[in-house]
Amino acid sequence: MIIHTIKELRELVKNWKKEGLTVGLVPTMGALHNGHLSLIKKSVEKCDKTVVSVFVNPIQFCPGEDLEKYPRTLEADEKLCNDAGVSVVFAPSPKEMYGEGHILSNDFLTYVVPPFFYTDKLCGKSRVGHFDGVCTVVNKLFNIVQPDFAFFGEKDRQQLIIIKKMVKDLNIPVEIIPCPIVREESGLALSSRNNYLSENGKKEALVLNRILFNIKTCYNKGIKDVKLLTETAYSFLNENHTLEYLEFRDKNNLEEKKVADNNTIVFIAVRVENVRLIDNIEL
Numbered sequence: 001m002i003i004h005t006i007k008e009l010r011e012l013v014k015n016w017k018k019e020g021l022t023v024g025l026v027p028t029m030g031a032l033h034n035g036h037l038s039l040i041k042k043s044v045e046k047c048d049k050t051v052v053s054v055f056v057n058p059i060q061f062c063p064g065e066d067l068e069k070y071p072r073t074l075e076a077d078e079k080l081c082n083d084a085g086v087s088v089v090f091a092p093s094p095k096e097m098y099g100e101g102h103i104l105s106n107d108f109l110t111y112v113v114p115p116f117f118y119t120d121k122l123c124g125k126s127r128v129g130h131f132d133g134v135c136t137v138v139n140k141l142f143n144i145v146q147p148d149f150a151f152f153g154e155k156d157r158q159q160l161i162i163i164k165k166m167v168k169d170l171n172i173p174v175e176i177i178p179c180p181i182v183r184e185e186s187g188l189a190l191s192s193r194n195n196y197l198s199e200n201g202k203k204e205a206l207v208l209n210r211i212l213f214n215i216k217t218c219y220n221k222g223i224k225d226v227k228l229l230t231e232t233a234y235s236f237l238n239e240n241h242t243l244e245y246l247e248f249r250d251k252n253n254l255e256e257k258k259v260a261d262n263n264t265i266v267f268i269a270v271r272v273e274n275v276r277l278i279d280n281i282e283l
């Protein structure tokens, strides 16, 4: 079933709650692939009812990003959700979410702004305001769906950490369930943005997980010094790669690490064919 309005979804959820059923939410921007599907499967397994939201959220895109060309495949998404046992696909329009004329600047819209310490680094550095847009829409979805559980991928690890922080700081009554990164057989982390890459670009994109898995191997052999571990990355890079960041940070609060330990996540972002790709690994 697909629902486009907040009102209809609220009615439905109200009835589920009356019956004492548990509700899982999987927020997505659509163009669903096996990465999304792993979150959906987890929710369907764990919860009586699962809502998958499909919404390309305009306020999390920065000027010059791919808001217009972001893939939109609602019909296929709905079919995939139906086959996976999803109760409802919630696919609102921007107008439904943000109102008439949807004036999206923070002069006119109430934003949920996560702490600067979490957003001034990694993806937040080049995508200024991105996580404000993410937290605002996720908070709205939480208010609309009132889920017991919400499922987020470790693929977007900074996002996951920020959402957990928001839920804790704002006492939102939902449990966040992290889900592991799903990769192609080649090792490439699945992403809707992989569709922008040529066949050769996809090969070049393997550099992200090569660097990460090599760092993990070195770490397992006993190298803990972050400078040394970082140096192992450079031999993998060529003129087809623009490294945006390679950073070692704490898995709970994103503090920088100088010496890697078991609470360390290695984060990487690389541009290939001008497509910005991200990946990460836990040490």
Ligand code: AMP
Pocket (backbone or CB within 6 Å): 027, 028, 029, 030, 035, 036, 038, 039, 151, 152, 153, 154, 155, 156, 179, 180, 181, 182, 183, 189, 190, 191, 192
């Ligand atoms: P998106 O549609 O890109 O906003 O992603 C929706 C959710 O799916 C987010 O929680 C992502 O972290 C998650 N996700 C996307 N790709 C993957 C993947 N390859 N493995 C696991 N989760 C993913």
